[in-house]
Amino acid sequence: MKHLYLLLICATLLSSCGQFAAPTTHSLPTHPDTLAAMRLQTAGYEEQYARYDGVFLISDQLHDSHSAGYTKCTKLCYLVLKPDKEWLTTFKVNTDEGEQLSDVHISIVAPDGSVRTFGKQDLHSETSSDKSTVWKLAYPNISKGTIIEENYVVDHPGHIEWSQDVPLQMTLPCQKKRFVYSYPKWWDVQVKANGEATPAFYQTESDREKNKTLFVYEENMVQPREWEPYSPYFKEVGKYTEILVHSTNKQYRSVSTDEAWRYFASHYRKHVLDKESMWSGKVRSTTEEITKQCSTKVQKLEAITTYIQQNISIGKSSADDNFSDVLEKKEATPYVSTALAKKMLEKLEIPSDFILIHSARDGHFDINYVTPDQLYIPALYVAIDTEQYVVFPYYKNVPIDLIPEPFQKQQALRINEDGYNGFFITPKARDIDNTTDEKYTLTIDEEGKIKVDEEKTLRGFTAYSVRDRLDNMKPEEVEKEMKDMLTYTEGDIKLLSHEVINRSNLREPLVIKLSYEIDNLVTVTPEEVLFQTAGLLSPASSYMQKADTAERRTPIKVRYTEMLNKDITINYPQSWSLTTAMEGRKIENTFGSVESTIEMASGKLTIKQQRILLKADESKTKYRELLRIIGKNSGMAVPTLIFSAQGS
Amino acid sequence: MTSFSIARLAFVLLTVISVWQCPLYAEHDFEITETIEFFITGSKTQEYKAYSLHNFTATYLSQRSMEHNVFTIGESYYQTISHIEAEQDDDRLPKSAFTYEYNTTDAFISDFKQHKITFPRIVRTGQSIAYSFRRDYRSIEFIPILHLANVDYIKEFKVVFHHPADVTIHFDTWFPRTVLPYSIDTTQPEQTTLTFSGIERSLPLKYFPFNDAQAFIRLQIARADTELTPSTPPVFAAWYRNLFDQQPALDSAHNSLLSEKIASAPTKRDKVAAIHDYVRSTIRYVAEEHGMNAIVPRPPSTVLHRGYGDCKDRAFLVASLARRYGIDGVFMALINTYPTPAFTGTHVNQFNHVICAFEENGRITFFDPTHKYSEFGNTPESDIDRPTLVLNPANARVVAVPRQNTLPAVEATISADINWPGIATAVITLRNGALASALQAIDNKQGMEIENSLSAIVTPNFHKIAFDNFVLQSRSDTAITLTADANLSSFIIASPTKKYIPHLPFRTVDTELIERDQDSLDLYLSFRDNYALTINLEIKGYASEPAQIAMGDMATTGFTASAQKSDSGMVLKYRYSQHTKVFAREKKKEFISFCKDVLKAKKNMFIFTKTEP
Structure with missing residues (x-):
């Protein structure tokens, strides 16, 4: 579906202009002597890059579109630092149906300077039923300090690659990175703008002899792409490029951006929305059946969404299938399921828009870059009274008022019965959706046995995750799941009862009630009683890693504000008195706060804890501050409570 | 780090039915019938050959079962698959419903192929699907251990052997839970049939590795006193050792590779340790399970020349280097790093890994040259307590790998x-x-x-x-x-x-x-x-x-x-x-x-x- 529009628009604009563009020349394999000499440059790399499996010395890629198809040439030269890493010491290249692998030239320079070479004849190939092939070779005798250079070419004759998404940062540091995209100079090609970031391509060259235009990206000492906790998505901070071929003939590109989006929308209107059978009343009858108990528009929206989520599985849709067929076959693409929901709402005279949402994972949204690669998340936009709903009818167990995080505050294209209906920004989540409440009532008897009543109120994505886990479970499996959710993990525990409230009422918080006994956490001596709290009085998360700010490599991104409230009441025999010094505390910084308040009365201790983690974009140097909020070192954990046994 | 992939045959059988390992429901979700017909041909003077025809049907009985519409069949070099057909409610599936891809999760290169049958979405209870295929065995020894899956409801599971009259089929059953009733019919001289009927699913348990199975059936095929399937340790060891050259010569480039180290090691045990240290620290782990190399090792010179190998390559290299230096008592030992059915005999499905055993003065020392950080005289936790077949030609036997280093971890x-x-x-x-x-x-x-x-x-x-x-x-x-x-x-x-x-x-x-x-x-x-x-x-x-x-x-x-x-x-x-x-x-x-x-x-x-x- 992503490429449907593109193919359509390009097919319309495609025209042969009778000119010829020769393939662009790519760099040749490095001479073995030069490779051997590179060993000298790499002295010291073992220490400098010790944390990596190796270092890319050269990464040179050419993606060349020409009159005969496209050609992708790769030269990858790297130093092996960890020879046990299979991914680095083997060759593995995939080719899709129609693609041809050629010009394979692999050189391996051992630390002693000896050179071995391999070609295509040395590769093992595995071809699957979809005609894709994996080409493989395990390199012999690789040791630390070996330099490997892989050169190969993948051709696809007669095929145009309309869009490309190329990461420019790799998994290892790269000393010298070069990426060239070349295309016939009469083509109309666009590079996606990356917000305020510097354009990836700083050179555009023209190869007059071959009738080509070149986009060139060159950079030295490119850092690897890294993932760390609370880091932005790669495309929010990383280096990548997306390239789109609008037309193979510049003079035919006459549409404005606005017109292109209108054309884009009209495609969806025609091929996705307009699928009602002229002869069948199944959509209407099904709609009436599933909403007959509903009195409000919101109830009807919820009933329709839930019905499709529960009954239409994600799969293929035939282009010929209408909505009645979909209801019969119970299978459709997310696009068609969403369109079906829109059609059902239409039967109830509830207006809605089919929308396509940009995902935060895809980085910056460039309004001038008209392609499904930017907008491929379907949903339904419905305004009822003053509320706006963005619903996902194919996303099982997601309630109508929950928007998954990557799709919040994002650009979305609205499409209605007339086609294009403009862009809008999706709403952000309600704060309440990111709040979890936990309530504990503990009653400790004279012998030290503890009865715990635990109630967790889960909302938003947390509730969705638990509901999804519980989906289709039979009672004994739910019980097992409940045991896994017990707060205490170190106890001798007997689960007395459990209850899940609002399991299928998706719009209400999911409430889990557990009642259990623990018999190994309280030590009763003649003078004193010790209660090992086993994590109960720890307000923060379970994030246990130590962090060195100097080693943090990515900036900090907390994507949304979240809150955890713990309300703990401990009832204990009147003859005991608490001797552990307890006092309320509060830590507050850029990232939020952790606070505890204490109330003590005879035979009763009440503790309220709250952790608020605020949405934030901060520099990596503040990671320690973040850990003060999310880590275990808030200082509020009380591992043991001590009571004096006055009655003894 | 397992590469002795014959155990994948067992995995294949598990995966054929394991798509049914869906959540457990109070009512039946499926009713399953499976028939496997084996055809054995051959005679005393003519090599025995075997193939099997598999028929599987499932009827959908609940709403919740309907999302399970994809089935897989595994294929390997020694068990090739053909004639896959499928139908849904008597409608044959089109060609596009059948796909396959190579599964190289455990090995860099493997012939292991995963066939996938994708049925159209099931839309109502009472619908049924059926598929069939043929499996050809490279030789009769590769007939697998059968596995009665622990699925919702098995109406019937039948194994039929068509065989020459002088061949006998023995079904050696092992039940991980309770013994299930079954019948064996030998009334026809050239046909032997095993049938299970009406098997309900058992609840899964923690700390129990056989939740997917109700029964395992080891097939022992014999003619008079001759085992056609290698069912005892000596016969299995002889069969396996016969699959590859046991005394390969090292090429000249490697003939003196460890001479200095061996010479300086004072005892036989130290010499073996030196070989182990060399192999575990020098040879990279890369598994190329192509052709028969899925189960037999490559010659030591090849492994040394390449500088890489899988578990069996490394274990055989250690044994070969020991032999090169006149050190006797070092053998390959076949093992499974996961719990396996407790059959008393051997079977080709039984193993997924190869380690080494060193026998000296009646004492046996196990070591695992695949694991870089496992020293001589010790094995990784995954090997401990597992039965292993020591390929000592004079005394092939199954022993459990003991805990060798008893000091605190x-x-x-x-x-x-x-x-x-x-x-x-x-x-x-x-x-x-x-x-x-x-x-x-x-x-x-x-x-x-x-x-x-x-x-x-x-x-x-x-x-x-x-x-x-x-x-x-x-x-x-x-x-x-x-x-x-x-x-x-x-x-x-x-x-x-x-x-x-x-x-x-x-x-x-x-x-x-x-x-x-x-x-x-x-x-x-x-x-x-x-x-x-x-x-x-x-x-x-x-x-x-x-x-x-x-x-x-x-x-x-x-x-x-x-x-x-x-x-x-x-x-x-x-x-x-x-x-x-x-x-x-x-x-x-x-x-x-x-x-x-x-x-x-x-x-x-x-x-x-x-x-x-």
């Missing part, structure tokens, strides 16, 4: 002051699996990543004791020693007049394990906890009495703790040792009882009373 000695529990120091020694994990981190990570890895290896074993700032002090093949800061401020509980120190400093028993006292089946753990802790405690201003606690039996699984007076205060010593991973019948009862005692002991304390105001 994690051993800590902490020096602390009872008045300043937050600033203690520790010396930590890591062995066995903990050693391997630590070396892996030290050799491959940097800075804080090493610190976090070491913390993740050490700290989770201890209850309320935190370790920090690890510094490597010494490193050998068998152990590393680290120093670290230790924080006992949560561990030592302070009241105005006393200090309390828990009897149990280790996190050991999983509370879910206790639930297994409700059934009579064996308990299978994947680990053996083995820890030691000594706390040298200065107790200025406090006094305590010596004490001794013991639970279980240290000869099997036990825990001891003691508090003894020393010159500077008290010495607390703790030891937890679990010798085995599989607990059957009475041993299981004893073990669970021990675990309950350990959990209860969490609240027990050594008490230190203030002596000074």
